[in-house]
Amino acid sequence: MAERTKITLKSPDRPPMEFWTLAGKNLWDSIMTSGMVSPGACGGKGNCGQCKVKLEGEIDEISDSERQYLLPEELRTGTRLACFCRVKGPLTVYLDPLALAIQDQAWLKSDSPPVAFSAPVKNRQVLIPGMEKDSPVPLLTRLARALPGLKLELTVDNLNQLAQIDRIGRPALELQALVFKEQAVKYIGRKREKACGLALDIGSTSLFAVMLNLEDGQHLAISTKPNMQRVYGADILSRVLHCLENPDGLERLQQILLNNLSSMIEEMLEETGTSPEHIYYLVLVGNPVMLHFFLGLNPAGFAQAPYAGIFCDEFTYPAAGLGLPVNPEAEILLLPQVGGFVGADTVAAVLSLPDWRSSRFLLVDIGTNGEVVVGNRGKLWAASAAAGPAFEGGGISSGMIAGDGAIDKICLNPEGGLEYNLIGDSPARGLCGSAIIDIIASLRQGAYIDSNGIITELAGEKLRVRQGERGAEIILVEENESFRGAPVVFNQEDIRQVQLAKAALRTAIDVLMKEAGLEYKKLEKVYLAGAFGNYLNPHNAIDIGMIPPIKTETIRNIGNAAAAGAIAALLSPDKQREAREIKEQVHYVELALYPDFQSLYLNNLNFDPAAK
Amino acid sequence: MAERTKITLKSPDRPPMEFWTLAGKNLWDSIMTSGMVSPGACGGKGNCGQCKVKLEGEIDEISDSERQYLLPEELRTGTRLACFCRVKGPLTVYLDPLALAIQDQAWLKSDSPPVAFSAPVKNRQVLIPGMEKDSPVPLLTRLARALPGLKLELTVDNLNQLAQIDRIGRPALELQALVFKEQAVKYIGRKREKACGLALDIGSTSLFAVMLNLEDGQHLAISTKPNMQRVYGADILSRVLHCLENPDGLERLQQILLNNLSSMIEEMLEETGTSPEHIYYLVLVGNPVMLHFFLGLNPAGFAQAPYAGIFCDEFTYPAAGLGLPVNPEAEILLLPQVGGFVGADTVAAVLSLPDWRSSRFLLVDIGTNGEVVVGNRGKLWAASAAAGPAFEGGGISSGMIAGDGAIDKICLNPEGGLEYNLIGDSPARGLCGSAIIDIIASLRQGAYIDSNGIITELAGEKLRVRQGERGAEIILVEENESFRGAPVVFNQEDIRQVQLAKAALRTAIDVLMKEAGLEYKKLEKVYLAGAFGNYLNPHNAIDIGMIPPIKTETIRNIGNAAAAGAIAALLSPDKQREAREIKEQVHYVELALYPDFQSLYLNNLNFDPAAK
Ligand code: FES
C-alpha cells in the first residue's frame, strides 16, 4: 500500500493548512479531495495551464508537456502545474491568492471544526425483527416502531429495495438509516449510504455545480458547463426579449437550462457512483433572471424599468417538479436576491466572506454584468453595473473565453513591443478577459493611446497598426502565426467597448462608496470574484481605472464566491439565516435612477491621466 | 326565469330530506346536485335502467323509451327512472334503500351543518399596492405583506398569471386568495376560484372518482372506468404474479393505473371547466394490492403466506411524482388498511357508517373478493373471503357485468318457468351478479337443484336443459333471441362456482361473528356495499345462504361505501383521525389460519335445506 504523506498549503494571508494524501497521488486531485475548489478551467486534465503553484518538497520530475505551459521565470522559481505533478513525499504548496481560488471553506475545515457546519444528516443503526409467519407486520410498520419519534419519508424505490431483503423466516435485519436534522428518515439501506447535496450557481454564461456529502461536508464532485441558453442570446436581456416575443420562449429557455443542469448532475452521479435518490437537498444561486428561468417564472419585469422580478426573497421549491435527477422528494432552496439585476449569487458571494459584518470592503463580481457590493461594518450597498460582456471578450474583435489558444497575459517588452502569454498549445486564437485589460494598460504605458483612448501616432511607429473597418487596428499576432489564419487584432472600437465597460463598473463602485460614506483609502479588503478575477492583473485593473486606486495588498481573488456561499448555505441552516440577514441589510441602488450617474459615468469614460 | 320548486326525499329509515331545484330540471341531475351519489350505472344517460324511484307530485309524462325499462307492476305503483323525469313542481321522491345508494353525507348535509365537514379551504379578499416606478417591490413580496402569518405556496403558473395583471402604473390590485386550514395560501386570482379535491376508489375491477369543492363540500363531477389492468388478469393475484415474473411488470401495471386515473381526472376537469392546478388534495382508497400498484411498491408479499404488503398504515405521497393532472404540490392521502387483503376501501366503508362505534353490525363488501366486517359496539373484526369473481359474473359461462343486454333479475313464473328482466334495449347477452343469485334461488324454489346443487330430473321436465361440456346446462335464452347468436345458459359448473363463492363469503361471516361473540339475531344493521349490492335481492341472497338468515329490514344497501368514506376523509381531518381509529380497533382475521375454517367452509358449500 502507498505511504501516507503530508501536504502543507501556504498562502500569504492565511494560517497554513495541512492534510494527508498518498504517495503517488496526483497533486491536483489531492488538493481537490481536501475540500478546496481548484481554479483549473480544465479541471485537472492538463490542458488549461491554470493550476500553477510553487512547490517545495518531494515531487516528480517535470515533463516536457508540462514545461511548455510555464514561463522561464516560473520554471526558475519552482512553479509547477498541480495537475501534472505526482506527490512523492512531504510537500509544501505555496498558493498564490491571485492565481488560485481558495475557498474559505477549505480553511475553515482544516483549522477547526467549521463554525458553519452542523451535519444536517447522520447515519443511525436500526435493527428490525423479521417478518413472522403468523402475525405478519408490514415492513414499514416495523421500521416505524424501530425509529420512534422520527418521520419516515422513504421513497418507493427505497421501500422496494428493503422489501427485497425482507424475506420470510429471516430473524432480524440490521439496517442503516439516514436521519435528517434529527427529525426525518429519508433513506434506509443495508450499509451506510451517502446523503448528498448540490450547490448550483447558474450564471448567464456558465453553470457550476458541486456535489457534497451532507454528513461530513466533503466535496465529492464538481461540474462546470457553458450555459446552453446562449443560443438565444449571449446577454440576458436578449433572452428575456425572446420570452416576450415567443409564446413558448420561456418554456424553451427553462428546458434548456434544466437539461443542462441534469446532464451536469448525471455526470457527477456517474463519477461518484451515486444514485439520484441520494441527492436530498439543493441550494441554488444565480442572477435574478436566471432564477426566473429556472423556475419557469415570466422574466418580463426585467425588460423595462423599474426592473423587478416576480420574487426576490428566499424561495423553496420541490425538485421533483423540474425533472432533475435527484431524490423525488428533494427540495431546492433559492437563496434571497438583492433586487433589480443583483441576485442570489451576489448574496451568496457576500455570505462567503468571513468578515462581511465587521470590515469595510468592496466586492466586485465580474461576469457578463458586474455586480458591486460595498460593506461598511455590516451595512451593505449593492448595484449592478451594465458593464456588458467586454471583460469576458464579448463584443471585442478577437475576444474569446479563457481556453486553449487564448492569450491571457500581455505586457510591454523593453523595446516597447507587446509580449503575450498563451494558454494551451494551439496557435493564438484571441484574447481572454485578463489580456484585454493587460493590453489597454500596456497601450497606455507605451503612450500608444491617449487619455480619450485614441490610438496615437506613436503606436503606428512602434507597433503593427493598420486601418480596419473598426478604426485603427493593432495587429498582435500575424495571420500566419494565428490559429484561424486571420490576425489577432485589437482596434479602436475594441478600446471603446472596454472604456464603456470600465466606466460602468467604476461608476457603480464610485456611487456605492459615496452612498456608504466611504473613501477608497478606508477600504480594508477588496474582493474580486468571478472566474475572470482569477487571472486578472490587479495593477493593470487599477491602471486602466476599472477599479479604484487602492493598495494591491488588500486585493483578494475569491474565485467563484457565489458557489462558495451556496455550499455554505447547503451545509448550514445558520448560513441560510445569514443569507436572509444579508438581504435585509443590503441597500439596492438603482444606478439608472441615481442623480449624478450620467456625469460620473462620462467622467469615468476617459483614462485618468494622473495614473499614467 | 324558471321557478324554484321543492323536492322531498323520503326513505323508510331516515328523516326526510328537502332541497330546492328549478322547474324544468332533470330529476336525476337535481338529486345529484343535492350532494347525493346516484346509483345509475350509466350516470343519468338513460340506458341502464337503474335509477328507479317512486314519485308523488308534479312530474312530466312518461315516455315510451322510459316505459320499456319498467315492469308493469312498477308502472302501476308510480315508479319512474329519475334520469328521464323533468321536474314540474313540488315533488316527493321515495327512495328505495335497496335500489338506490344513499350517501350518508347527503343526509348529514341537509339536516344540519354536517358534523364531519370543516371547510378545509376558504376564500379571502386581498388588496395589494401596484408596482411603483421608483421603489419596485416584487409581486410575491407585496402578496406576502398583504397576507401576514400565512405561508405562500403558489405555483409558478399562478405567479405567472398574477404577473400578467401586475402592470406598472396600476394603483392597486384586488385579489382573492384560497387559504387552506387558515395556514397556507395555495392560489391567488382575480376572482373567487374553486379549490377542489378528489376522492378515488381504486378497485381491481373498476375505478371510481369524485371531484369535490373543498370550500363547500359540493360534488362537482363523477367518473367511473373499468380498471384497464385487467388485461394482465381479472383477479388481483395474476397481476401480482405478472409483476413477479416480469422485471418491468410492476412499472407497467402502475402506469396503466395512473393513465387510467389521469384520463378520468381529465374528463372531470373538462366537464367542470376546472384547471388541474385547482386540484389540491386527493384521498385514495382501494385494496392493499391496488394501493401497492398505485405507488409502484412491490406487491410480492401478497403472492404467498403470510400475505402482507410493505405498508399498512396511512400514507401521504406527493401527487407530482405520479404525473396526475393536478396541482404540482397536491398531496395524496392513502387511508390506512386493515391487513392481508383487506384494504383502505374497507376502512373507508366502515368510516361511512354513521354508527360503527355504537351498533352491532355486519358489513359485506362484494367486489372481486368479498370483504367482511363485523362490529360490536366499536370493536371490529375483519376478514377477506376468497370468494372469487363469480358474484361479478367471472368464471360463469354466461356471466357479464351489469350493462346493456345483461339479465339483472330472474324469478319463477306461476308455471314454474324462469322469467327475466333485461337491462337496456339490446337482446340478452348474459347474466350479471344479481341475476346469478336470483337464478340459484329460483332453481332451489322450483326444486330444480338439490341441496348439493345438482340439477334435478324435474329441471329437465320443466326447463330447457341440455348436456354441455360443463355438465347439465339450463338454457335461459335461446340462440335466436340472444345477442351473440349463442344461447344464454347456466350450467352445473356455474352452480359449483357460485357454491364455492357463497361458501367462502358465508364462512368469513360466520367466523367473524364467532370472534365477535355475536349471534345473527343480535345484529342491528346489515350493510351491503359495492356496486353489486345495489341490485341484489336480499331475500334471494339469504335464501342461497350467501348471507345469514336475518330480518331483511335490517339490510341497508350502501352502494359505494368506500368512496363515501374517502369523500368524508377528504372533507374532514376529523374523519381522517377516525379512519386511523378504525384501523386501531379492527382485528384482522386470517381465514387461512383459522382452526375451524375448513370444516365451516365445507358445511357452507351445500344449500341449507331448512331454508328451502
Ligand atoms: S487544471 Fe492543471 S492544466 Fe488545467
Ligand code: FES
Ligand atoms: S341513471 Fe337512469 S337509466 Fe341509468
